[in-house]
Amino acid sequence: MNCKHVWNYISEYIDGSIDDELRAQIESHLEHCEICSAILDSTRNILYLTADNRTFALPVGFSERLRARLEEEMAKSTDSP
C-alpha cells in the first residue's frame, strides 16, 4: 500500500463501500502518512459540502481535479514516505 493506492480507493473508503481488509490497509497507511491524512480530511469536507441528505454524488470533474492535485502533492513530497 502506497500513497497512490490510497488515493485510488479514497472515495470508496469515505463512502464505506470498501472491504475490511482494504480499509485496514488504508488506515494503517494513514497513521504514518500526513499527506494522505490531509487529503482524506479535505476530500471528506468537499463531499460533506456537496452531498445532499439522500444522495452521494461527486461534482463533474471532481475526481480529475483531485487526481491532478494529488499528483502535484506527490511531486512536491518525494522526501516523505
Ligand SMILES: [Zn+2]
Ligand atoms: Zn500516503
